[in-house]
Amino acid sequence: MIGIIEIIVVILLAAGVFFMLTGAIGLLRFPDFYTRLHATGKCDTLGEVLIIAGLLLHHFFVYSSVPGAELSVKLVPVKLLFLIVFIFLANPTATHAIMKAAYNTGEKPWEVGEERK
Amino acid sequence: MKKGEKVEKGKKGEKSRGEKSRGVRGKEGKRGGEREGVERKGGKGFGIFVTFCVLFLFWLLLSGIFDAFHVGAGVICSVIVALISHDLLVRERGEKVLLKSFRFVIYLGWELWQIALANFDVAYRVLHPRMPIDPLIIEFDTPLRSDFALVTLANSITLTPGTITISVEPERGRFLVHAISKKPADALTVEKTMQNKVADVFMEGGQEKGGEWKNDMAA
Numbered sequence: 001m002i003g004i005i006e007i008i009v010v011i012l013l014a015a016g017v018f019f020m021l022t023g024a025i026g027l028l029r030f031p032d033f034y035t036r037l038h039a040t041g042k043c044d045t046l047g048e049v050l051i052i053a054g055l056l057l058h059h060f061f062v063y064s065s066v067p068g069a070e071l072s073v074k075l076v077p078v079k080l081l082f083l084i085v086f087i088f089l090a091n092p093t094a095t096h097a098i099m100k101a102a103y104n105t106g107e108k109p110w111e112v113g114e115e116r117k
Numbered sequence: 118m119k120k121g122e123k124v125e126k127g128k129k130g131e132k133s134r135g136e137k138s139r140g141v142r143g144k145e146g147k148r149g150g151e152r153e154g155v156e157r158k159g160g161k162g163f164g165i166f167v168t169f170c171v172l173f174l175f176w177l178l179l180s181g182i183f184d185a186f187h188v189g190a191g192v193i194c195s196v197i198v199a200l201i202s203h204d205l206l207v208r209e210r211g212e213k214v215l216l217k218s219f220r221f222v223i224y225l226g227w228e229l230w231q232i233a234l235a236n237f238d239v240a241y242r243v244l245h246p247r248m249p250i251d252p253l254i255i256e257f258d259t260p261l262r263s264d265f266a267l268v269t270l271a272n273s274i275t276l277t278p279g280t281i282t283i284s285v286e287p288e289r290g291r292f293l294v295h296a297i298s299k300k301p302a303d304a305l306t307v308e309k310t311m312q313n314k315v316a317d318v319f320m321e322g323g324q325e326k327g328g329e330w331k332n333d334m335a336a
Contacts, residue, residue, distance in 0.1 A: 018240075019236055019240065022236075022239065022240045022243050022244065023239075023243075025243050025244070026239060026242075026243035029243060029248065030243070030248070030250070031250075032252075034252060034281070034295050035250060035252055035297060037281060038239060038279070038281060038295075038297050039239055039243055041275060041276075041281060042232075042235050042236055042239050042275075042276060043236055043239055043240070045232070045276060046232055046233070046235075046236045071181045071182075071183075072181035072182065074181075075178060075179075075181040078178045079178070079179065082178075082179075088276075089272070092271075092272040092275035092276050093268075093272060095275055095281060096271060096272075096275055096281065096282050096283075099281055099282070099283050099295065100283055100284050103283045103284065103293075104284075109252050109253075109254060109295065110252060111251075111252065111253075112250075112251050112252075
């Protein structure tokens with residue numbers, strides 16, 4: 001039982017790390033401010049959520065389900081769940097805010113054929 | 118007669134209210150001024166109560182300690198915050214809230230799948246040696262007006278493949294969106310899948326495609 005859970009946890013963590021890494025590479029490779037936000041805004045959201053989901057599963061099956069565990073220990077997965085919800089709410093909103101600020105200050109979007117900024 | 122009916126509706130549980138109001142919805146305007154005046158009183162207490170329950174549940178889950186001091190402090194804090202800021206959480210005074218949240222949960226499932234697709238899409242563009250991107254900015258109008266619907270659509274656009282919301286004009290429901298290439302832009306301006314889904318969830322505006330599905334739900 002624990003073996004299967006561990007495999008799932010490792011897969012979730014690896015996928016999360018992969019997406020975070022993709023976001024970072026995109027940040028470096030993409031040509032301008034707006035497209036860089038595409039990379040970080042999306043990949044970071046899913047990457048973080050996958051990593052937290054992995055931790056959640058791990059904690060739930062390794063610590064929370066142990067008989068006699070303290071209630072505050074048992075409730076840790078709930079707190080991680082809250083984190084996931086708030087990341088899903090806050091991350092796109094923050095991306096949107098940065099985007100809007102850049103647009104309002106007159107940052108020109110990159111177009112095909114231009115040199116990277 | 119009708120007024121009395123409405124007042125009574127306000128007192129009942131939210132479920133029956135959500136169901137019943139569907140029937141009369143056609144007759145009264147969505148934002149009929151008369152009805153708002155009637156329901157505001159009953160709705161306020163309901164809003165405070167819902168906010169209190171949410172806050173207190175949140176407190177209990179975060180603290181995890183159930184002695185008199187901690188629970189009592191939680192009750193006091195939740196009451197104060199609920200009194201001050203209940204109108205931030207419950208805006209609609211219970212109108213069809215249950216039905217809307219049910220539809221919202223279904224929408225979330227679809228949205229999660231879109232998020233996964235978005236990430237593979239970005240990963241593909243990032244890791245492709247030639248970076249297949251062709252950014253453009255598009256603008257379109259939606260029938261949505263309520264804050265929650267606009268926020269949902271804006272965040273959904275940001276999280277789904279190839280598009281990020283730049284700005285929203287709430288009065289006209291106008292969205293300014295940065296798309297990373299032509300195809301994701303077309304998904305918003307031509308196919309309009311997402312707008313229709315959000316409009317459907319919050320039952321706003323004249324949905325072109327949404328009508329049939331809604332009738333199915335009612336039948």
